[in-house]
Amino acid sequence: MGTDNPPPTDDGKKKKKGDGSAIEQQGQQLAQAKFLRNYRAARELILAGDYKGGIAAMHALGHDEHPDVANYIGYATANWAITSNPRSGTRPPSRLIRTTPAPGPITACGT
Numbered sequence: 001m002g003t004d005n006p007p008p009t010d011d012g013k014k015k016k017k018g019d020g021s022a023i024e025q026q027g028q029q030l031a032q033a034k035f036l037r038n039y040r041a042a043r044e045l046i047l048a049g050d051y052k053g054g055i056a057a058m059h060a061l062g063h064d065e066h067p068d069v070a071n072y073i074g075y076a077t078a079n080w081a082i083t084s085n086p087r088s089g090t091r092p093p094s095r096l097i098r099t100t101p102a103p104g105p106i107t108a109c110g111t
Contacts, residue, residue: 006039006068035061039069046072051080 038061046054055076063069 006036006066035063043072046076049083051076051083055080 038057042054042057042061045057055073058064058069058073058076061069064073
């Protein structure tokens, strides 16, 4: 699953080395710290079982393209579907569950 410290995204911006002032770099560091703080809070919601709240918090980050964010959104969505409707998800419908023993081995005729 995702990590507790996801690497920062580049937001599609390519910058040359040494480009940007100290104020811009400080703003980027603050934005990254805010992202990590909110990401960890959303992750904790999901891991605690609050899938709906965790999904909303992950979307609120505004970085749905980030691999760790997308991973947790998918994980929470799948688990929310399973827990909110016991007939959905990976559990087969009751009509497909075999209640009789499986047939014996198939043998050739006349042997």
